[in-house]
Amino acid sequence: MDLYSVMCVSDRIRALEWFEVFFGRPADEIVGEEHLWRVGENAWVVVDDRAVRAERVGGAMITLGVDHLDDVLARLAAHGINHDPVETYSNGVRHVVVLDPDGNSLSLAEAPTG
Secondary structure, X not given: OOEEXXXXXXXXXXXXXXXXXXXXXXXXXXXXXXXXXXXXXXXXXXXXXXXXXXXXXXXXXXXXXXXOHHHHHHHHHHOOOOXXXXXXXXXXXXXXXXXXXOOOEXXXXXXXXX
């Protein structure tokens, strides 16, 4: 099974600049007007600004599992991307919400080591 999570955005150029910083690289694929970042073996984050998606701009919520959360957050901060405070859940998972320029929520979660 494959997963395509669509981030509906209002301004493709602004969004692509932001997502390139967020993922640390340009899109892995461009299909028509959609820009796709591979985030797992069969999982993709898709940026789409087509008018047909206008009603959904800013409404996406996803969580991405990451290693070295502090390093990721430092890289984002160096590019002016802010985030909510980092929370640590009772099971040791560290979680933080990052919003793209349209308000789409891309949470980052780091499992405890060991």
